Amino acid sequence: MAIDILLTVICSIFALVVVISSNPMVSAFSLLTMFVAMAGIFFQLGSTFISAIQVLVYAGAIAILFIFVLMLLNIDDYKKHLSRNNVKPIVGIVSAMVLLGVFSIIITNNFDYLSKDQLPQTNMMDLFKELFEKYLVPFELATMLLLASVVTVVSMLKKSLGNNEDGDQA
Amino acid sequence: MIIYYYLAAFLFCLGLVGALTKKNLISILLCIELMLSAVNLFFVLFSKTTGNIDSQIQVFFIITVAAAEAAIGISIIVSLFKKINTTESDEVSIQSE
Amino acid sequence: MINEILILLAKVIIIILIPLGVLPLIIHVERRGAAFIQKRVGPNRVGPFGLLQPLADVVKFMFKEEVAPSHVRPFFYKLAPIFAVMVALMPLASIPLCAPFIIGGETIFPESFRSSMGIFYVFAAASLGSYAILIAGWASNNKFSMLGAIRASAQMVSYELSMSITLVAMFFLYGTNDLHQMVAYQNETILGFLPRWGFFYQPIATVIFLVGIFAESNRLPFDLAEGESELVAGYHVEYSSMKFALFFMAEYIHMIVLSAVFIILFFGGYNLLPGMSLLENMIPLPILQTASLIIKVGLMIWLFVWVRWSLPRLRYDQLMDLGWKRLLPLGIINLIITVAFIYFQK
Numbered sequence: 001m002a003i004d005i006l007l008t009v010i011c012s013i014f015a016l017v018v019v020i021s022s023n024p025m026v027s028a029f030s031l032l033t034m035f036v037a038m039a040g041i042f043f044q045l046g047s048t049f050i051s052a053i054q055v056l057v058y059a060g061a062i063a064i065l066f067i068f069v070l071m072l073l074n075i076d077d078y079k080k081h082l083s084r085n086n087v088k089p090i091v092g093i094v095s096a097m098v099l100l101g102v103f104s105i106i107i108t109n110n111f112d113y114l115s116k117d118q119l120p121q122t123n124m125m126d127l128f129k130e131l132f133e134k135y136l137v138p139f140e141l142a143t144m145l146l147l148a149s150v151v152t153v154v155s156m157l158k159k160s161l162g163n164n165e166d167g168d169q170a
Numbered sequence: 171m172i173i174y175y176y177l178a179a180f181l182f183c184l185g186l187v188g189a190l191t192k193k194n195l196i197s198i199l200l201c202i203e204l205m206l207s208a209v210n211l212f213f214v215l216f217s218k219t220t221g222n223i224d225s226q227i228q229v230f231f232i233i234t235v236a237a238a239e240a241a242i243g244i245s246i247i248v249s250l251f252k253k254i255n256t257t258e259s260d261e262v263s264i265q266s267e
Numbered sequence: 268m269i270n271e272i273l274i275l276l277a278k279v280i281i282i283i284l285i286p287l288g289v290l291p292l293i294i295h296v297e298r299r300g301a302a303f304i305q306k307r308v309g310p311n312r313v314g315p316f317g318l319l320q321p322l323a324d325v326v327k328f329m330f331k332e333e334v335a336p337s338h339v340r341p342f343f344y345k346l347a348p349i350f351a352v353m354v355a356l357m358p359l360a361s362i363p364l365c366a367p368f369i370i371g372g373e374t375i376f377p378e379s380f381r382s383s384m385g386i387f388y389v390f391a392a393a394s395l396g397s398y399a400i401l402i403a404g405w406a407s408n409n410k411f412s413m414l415g416a417i418r419a420s421a422q423m424v425s426y427e428l429s430m431s432i433t434l435v436a437m438f439f440l441y442g443t444n445d446l447h448q449m450v451a452y453q454n455e456t457i458l459g460f461l462p463r464w465g466f467f468y469q470p471i472a473t474v475i476f477l478v479g480i481f482a483e484s485n486r487l488p489f490d491l492a493e494g495e496s497e498l499v500a501g502y503h504v505e506y507s508s509m510k511f512a513l514f515f516m517a518e519y520i521h522m523i524v525l526s527a528v529f530i531i532l533f534f535g536g537y538n539l540l541p542g543m544s545l546l547e548n549m550i551p552l553p554i555l556q557t558a559s560l561i562i563k564v565g566l567m568i569w570l571f572v573w574v575r576w577s578l579p580r581l582r583y584d585q586l587m588d589l590g591w592k593r594l595l596p597l598g599i600i601n602l603i604i605t606v607a608f609i610y611f612q613k
Contacts, residue, residue: 008177015181018204019188022199027404029343030199032398038207039391041174045218047563050229052387054210057233060394060427061238062203064420068194069244073251082366091190094181102179106172123384124444126223135227142234149238153245160382 003045016163025070049124055060181208195250199243206236213250236241278379282359285561286523289323293568295520300572308529325344331508336407343406348506349397355520357392363446363528365537365556373437377553380445385444389528390434392508393483396521397423398609400485400492400502403514407505415501418583419492422482427591430479432598433472436605437532441469450536462541473533475594482590484518490576490587498508527560527566534563548549 014037025109035058042051131139185208188201210229217225249255295310302309311317312495335344344565362401367376382388397420404416422604441449455463466473482489503514530536537556540563546555583588 004171004173009187012180012252015184015204018200019178019192021185024200027200029402032204038211038396041177041211042214045171045174045214047226048215048219048382048384049387050210050214050226052384052391053230053233054207055391056239056387056394058203058207060391061424062237064401064424065240066196066200067398068420069248069403070415071259071401071405071413073248073257074413088191091187095186097397098186098299099179099183099237102182106179108176108240127226130223131230132229134224138231140232145238146234149241153241156249156257157243159249160200 004041007041007044008035008038011041018120023029025067028070031066035059035063047129052100171215171218174211178211178215180203181211193258193260195247195259195262196244198259199240199247202243203236203240206232206239218263268555274375275379277358278377279360280363281289282525283356284358284377286359286520287365287516288525289561290516290539291325291586293523294321294324296568297572297575298371300569301576304573304576305495315402325512328512334530335509336409336505338408340406340408344505347399347403347406348517349485350402351396351517352520353512354392354395354399355517357527358389358393358524359520361388361392361446362524362531363450363537364560365553366450368553369446371532376447382447385446386434386449386528386532387444389446390431390525391519393524393528394427396483396517399514399517404502407482407502408458409505411500412502415492415498418498418504419485422485422489422586422590425587426479426482426594429475429590429594430483432595432602433475433479434532435541436464436469436472436494436598436602439602439605439609440465443517445606446531446536450531450538451483453535462535462538463536468607469533469601474531475598475601476529477592478589480522480529481574484522484525484571486518486522487575488581490580491583491586522568522571523564526564526571529562532565536560537590557593 011034014030014034018027018034021027021030036055037087039051039054039059042054182205183203185203185205187197188204192201194197210232213225213229213232224264247257250262254262256262297307298320299317301307303502310320313319313323335341361378361382361384364377367374369375380388384391400419400423401416403468404412404414404419407413437449438444442454443452449465453462453464457467461467485492492498493503498504503511506514513608516524537560539555540559543559575598
């Protein structure tokens with residue numbers, strides 16, 4: 001139980017830093033920390049494969065892409081990246097209402113009826129079996145999506161960079 | 171385990187606030203990633219609550235979509251930066267008029 | 268309960284002490300090996316054969332004045348070296364030194380963190396290693412450091428991809444992601460005399476993985492992150508004394524970890540070396556297995572030193588060409604052939 005609370009606190013603090021910080025680099029690093037902490041939560045919940053994927057893809061590829069581009073563009077005058085003050089009240093009210101709505105759903109539905117010992121331990125092989133039998137077509141579509149995104153990125157950057165070699169490695 | 175439900179809802183709303191109020195395009199993308207991972211957490215929690223493995227597979231697909239989205243978003247930002255030398259969302263909309 | 272905690276503590280201490288204890292020896296071997304290859308003498312003044320030279324270096328590092336430039340970002344500047352060593356030590360938690368053994372009716376697994384993730388954990392933890400370099404490069408607030416960090420991160424991400432593809436081929440071969448089962452698969456022999464190592468089934472994957480290790484640990488011929496002739500020293504230009512030593516340590520620990528993974532995947536892991544089974548009556552099996560793993564890793568380290576002083580540094584576009592246009596397609600072809608072979612064999 002203590003480790004659950006610890007992970008929750010770590011996640012919330014770093015997520016807050018992501019939103020509050022005016023320096024995009026600090027946001028990116030704290031987002032990375034949050035991803036790793038969330039992998040810890042997934043491990044704590046017993047889905048080990050998802051937690052490994054979380055670190056490998058989110059922390060190992062997506063966050064590094066963000067940091068890489070931030071360093072490449074070298075946006076140093078981040079002091080002017082202040083947030084939009086005129087929409088802040090409306091956004092704050094709307095998201096607070098969303099938050100309260102979800103909280104009320106959580107409280108009224110009592111999701112916590114499975115205790116920790118009853119949690120079904122997800123076997124990695126079960127997951128793969130389900131993925132490659134029941135979800136084969138979506139899986140193939142996902143690979144098509146990835147291929148399409150790679151082609152898009154390369155062609156877009158080729159056009160914007162002229163005849164140079166593609167510099168992005170997405 | 172109930173604490174994680176609150177955490178997921180909190181993270182989602184935080185990401186929403188950030189995505190709507192930030193001015194830098196890369197920061198907006200970061201906040202969208204935050205929202206996506208909050209949804210991931212919800213799916214894993216649902217899978218654990220119902221004992222159903224299907225929602226974990228949804229997480230797998232969300233991660234795939236997030237990777238593709240990050241790559242394309244970043245490349246759009248990079249080509250914008252090459253053209254108009256900024257990553258501010260306001261200046262992009264001003265210059266397109 | 269207290270028993271479990273003690274066992275866990277012992278495992279953690281052993282797994283951290285082995286690389287940290289071997290580290291001075293590796294540095295010495297590297298310097299003497301460099302001297303040997305270049306027909307020099309090398310450090311031989313401090314202690315017998317100069318063996319105490321690393322110790323003297325540590326003392327020097329400790330007592331040097333720490334210079335922090337005024338233009339760095341202080342928090343991240345201090346964080347980077349600590350993060351580097353921490354992340355480099357993380358994958359060690361899941362690397363098995365010997366087979367599970369039984370003491371007092373209890374089966375004890377040698378790794379301190381055992382989960383169903385298996386080798387996924389090692390890879391996930393190792394993939395965090397590039398962040399230390401990124402943080403250092405960004406925090407130094409200096410264009411040479413920044414360029415070094417950008418180069419290092421692009422290189423590590425590129426080569427991680429081809430390494431992961433060979434890893435998938437090895438999954439199909441072994442049919443598992445558990446490191447112990449992988450090693451057990453390689454315990455038998457083929458054709459009567461050859462050990463059934465992954466290397467003999469997957470020579471192409473072995474070569475790709477080996478190149479990937481060199482690129483991941485930022486060693487020559489891939490050490491563009493710190494190319495002295497262009498970037499002064501890359502990401503650690505601004506670091507001095509013990510902070511620099513921590514980066515140095517992290518690089519060597521990274522090397523040890525990746526070599527151990529390579530040995531486990533392709534060269535039989537902790538299986539006994541030929542001839543070692545004669546000693547089985549005198550020395551307990553776990554110690555023999557640990558020793559054989561350490562000997563194999565030592566040979567890998569010697570390979571690192573050998574390659575470092577034999578091959579010239581690649582140019583950056585050559586590096587990217589090799590990663591994306593050569594190794595990645597080769598890895599995909601290798602994967603397809605492996606899968607087809609296993610499918611038709613069944």
